[in-house]
Amino acid sequence: MNLKNASILIVDDDTDVLTAVRLLLKTEVKEVVTEKNPENLRWHLSKDNFDVILLDMNFNSSINTGNEGLFWLKEVRKVRPDTAVIMITAYGDIDLAVRSLKEGATDFVVKPWHNEKLISTIKEILKRKGSKNGAPSSANTDSIIGKDLLGESEAMQQIFTKLEKIAPTDANILILGENGTGKDLIAKAIHQQSLRAAQPHVKVDVGALTETLFESELFGVKKGAFTDAREDRAGRFEAADKGTLFLDEIGNIPLHLQAKLLSVLQNRQVMRLGSNEPVSIDIRLVCATNVPLAELANENRFRKDLIYRINTVEITVPPLRKRGNDIILLAKHFAKVYSSKYMKPTPDFDSKALEKLMNHHYPGNVRELQYIIERAVIMADENLLQAQDLIFSPIETSSPAESEPAEMKLSSVEKNTILKVIEKHNGNITKAAKELGLTRTALYRRLSKYDI
Incomplete structure (x- = not known):
């Protein structure tokens, strides 16, 4: 749908906001209606x-719900479920705004916004409404993906959507994910879109800092503070002033140093x-760690007050093995990159390759795939990469499923448990079934399944 033909309703109890948006949109759209009292929403609809x-x-x-916007959003959805709703939020309500997306909002903008950004957001929504599938346009996706961060899988598209929402804010971000998944690229994209x-x-790899270096690297040094301090030196916090500070591997900071970091924040x-x-x-502030959030929440390892401080919004980057055809997309991207680097023709991949x-598990994630393709481009004799050209590094361990002992597999655990309980009750199936929480029939099925 064309912006010029659009009808827009703005609901805000701030007269200045209503005036500013009306003046911005009155020459851009067909109709602009403003409303100060949200209780008149039903009448407008x-x-x-x-x-x-x-x-x-x-x-x-x-209406006193603590988050009136969500209440009125639900009211709009009841009456006009197909109408696109953009939530207007302040920086401090980012979490509520993200929740509003789950409640049916189409998008949100953060005050104060850039006028061009607000208009482009409305245009994009109208464009989606006019399309059959409502998918984001490729141009919008590209603006987030950039040259380095690639992905067409649903998991990555969700991350790109989230990035577009949170990047223009000043919200603190915690990026979670295994080693090699591209957490540093996510951090870079957040900064570039902010x-x-x-x-x-x-960027600071805080996990690699020794305790003696932690304070001097992050907070700076005054001349004469110790023997080698021959001049005043700013730390990484001062170096990032007015910009973005990315603390990588934050889960590895000792508890007593976490207190000093929390004080600064x-x-x-x-x-x-x-x-x-x-x-x-x-x-x-943007932080990243390969430590799972549940493990990070253990107060013997990490201060909860620091987690809340660094984690206004979290982004979990999926492992490569869960990204489906992104593996092929990335492989072809790396093939193009390294063929250019080594001045060779860009190779293709045969079906076996x-x-x-x-089929590979990729314990080293995207980083492992990158090295596999770089080696293949260097070593291949032909312009068609075949299966034998792809050598998986012995540095990375095999799939966890392959390396687990048989007795640790779920089926083996269940079989062994049944055997122990039946033995405990001297073969009495009724008593064994009762202890296992099964009916006699269900237990007999499992006895047949495991050939017991």
Whole structure:
């Protein structure tokens, strides 16, 4: 649908917001209707069929739910389930805005927004409404993916959608995922799509810092603080001022150093080693770890107050083995990259090579695939990569499923449990079934299944 033919309703109890959006859109769309009182929403919906509704997340109304925006979103969905709703939110309500997407909102914008961004968001929604499948346009996806971050799988598309929502905000992001999944590329994409893109993007592998280096590297050093401190030196926090600080492998920081990091994040000030003068910092924080969130939540390993501080929004990057045809997409991308690097023609893959790639478990994830393709491009004699050209590195372990001992497999555990319980009750099937929580018939089926 064309923007010029669109009818837009804006619902916000801030008169300045209503005026600003009306002035912005009045020359862009067919009709702009503004409403200050959300309780008049039902009347508007009964009178007109709007193409897009811009709905504020917070109102000072008689409805006191703590998140009035979600209440009115549900009301809109009841009356006009096909109408696109864009939630208007403040930075502090990002979590609620993300929840609104699950409740049926089409998108959200964060105040203060860029006018061009708001118009492009409305255009994209109208374009999706006009298409048959409602999928995001390739142009929109490309703006998030960039040159390095690739993926067509559903899991990656969900990440790209999330990135588009959170990147323009200042929300702290925690990126979770196995080694080699591309967490650093996600962090880079967040910075590039943020309002701080023109400012520094500073990466620190905090897991590799020794305890003696932790404070000096992150917070800086004052001349004379220790023997080799011959001059004042800014730390990584100061270097990232006005930009983004990416703390990689944050799950490996010892507990006593976590307290120092938390203090800096709470106060937004650093104290250089050997100095008593605080230095104010303005950063957007992105963290990453390969430690699962459940394990990270163990207070013997990681402070919960620090988790909440770094984790306004979390992104979980899927392992390559769960990304389906992205394996082929990435393999062809790396083939193109390395053929250019080594000045060779871009190779193709025969069917057996593609099958071999798809069947591998990839314990080293995207990084492992990258090295496999680089080696194949270097060593291949022909311009067609075959299965024998793809050598999986012995550095990476085999599939967890392959390396597990047989007795640890689920079927083996169940069989062994049944045997032990039957033996315990001296072959009495009724008593064994009762202890196992099964009917006699169900237990007999399992005895037949396991040839017991």
